[in-house]
Amino acid sequence: MDRNLGMDFVRATEAAALSSGRWVGKGDRHAVDQAACEAMRRTLGDIDMKGVVVIGEGERDEAPMLYIGEELGTGNGYAVQIAVDPVEGTNLVATGQPGAISVVAAAIEGEGKLLRAPDIYMDKLVVGPAAKGAVDITLPPRMNLKVIAKSLGKEVQDLTVGMLDRPRHEQLIREIRQAGARIRLVSDGDLSLALEALDPQGEIDVLMGIGGAPEGVLSAAAALCMGGEIQARLVFRNEQERERAKQLLGTEDVDRVLTMEDLAWGNVVFAATGITGGNLLGGVRYTGWGAITHSVVMRSRSGTIRWLETHHHFHHDPRY
Structure with missing residues (x-):
């Protein structure tokens, strides 16, 4: 995947951010989604590739998201698997709260792959490069916090754990507090927390807890590029979700650690x-x-991570 294609994808996230940013604090979730989705679809459609969406939100929301199986691009060039979240944190944009981002991940067919994860819940453990290989999602939180602290040269009491503020995390929160670590709870956007956990300069040392499986795949793409690690397990609310996961993943063993x-x-x-x-x-x-706008674009093959501040002059088309 060449550098120009990587920059094309960041142009798509910029276009989605510029369009949805007009709706910050206006209370209209549908308008936020629609603005971001239309801008991202238009920009991805101009890229020379044979793209197909493998991670989207079209199966879950009635909002106009890019749907799983949608074909994007000019039809020329690489065959590319695409994972999208035009707005991670729709509620954050609608209510004017911090932390909303626009995201695209992509893998060239035959050279890379993104899991076609079902749109269900996923239990995640995400750490940066220093703690890679040291954690185990099957262990109690206090044991993982101890090895993470050792890997980072910190005390457990100085660690910060990021997670979604949800009732399902009450027991996990209790165990983390008993271990002595700090916690940052957010109302939406565990992918943003994963990015912080992966960044050695981030304020989060580890992401724990249950969020969406599609966001888990996007987190894994970032982890691959940044040299960190994610471990995950699918979480099923009913037997229908379990059977759907078996069909989509092509395996009976849907309870194993991913x-x-x-x-x-x-x-x-x-x-x-x-x-x-x-x-x-x-x-x-x-x-x-x-x-x-402020963006990041990463490539696993080269290991490059570029932080971009882009000035968009509106007498030009912001897609370019």
Whole structure:
């Protein structure tokens, strides 16, 4: 996957952020989704590739998201698997809260792969490069926190664990507090927390807890590019979800631990742009002449991570 294709994907996240950013704090979730989805679809459609969406939200939401199986691109060039989340944190944008981002990950067919994860829940454990290989999602939180602290040269009391603020995490929160670690709870957006956990400069040392499986695949793509690690397990609310996972994944063993090799491998690109400002990515800032965005684009093959501040002059097409 060449550098120009990677930059094409970050242009897609920028376009989605610029369009949905117009709706920050206006209370209209549908308009946020529609603006981001249309801008991202239009930009991805102009790329010379034979793209197909393998991770999307079309199966879950009635909002106009890019749907699983949708074909994108000009039909020329590489065959590419695409994972998208035009707005991670729709509620955050609608209510004007920080932490919303636009995300695309991609893998070239034959050179890389992204898991076609069912749109269900997933229990995740995400750490950065220093703790890679040291954690085990099947162990109690206190044991993982101890090895993470050792890997980072910290005390457990100085670790920060990120997770979604959900009733399902009450027991996990209790165990982490008993171990002595700090916790940051967010209302939406565990992918943003995963990115912080993967970044050695981030304020989060580890992501724990249950969120969406599609976001888990996107987190794995970022982990592959950043040299970190994710371990995960699918979480089923009913037998129908279990059977659907068996059919989609082509295996009866849907309860096993999913590793990096299961979720994302090979030649992968990850791109994200901030919509509302967060700890890693600033939000869209509109000016008299256009707007400023903050993005990151990563490539697993080269190991490059580029943090971009882009100035968009609106007398030009922002897709280019």
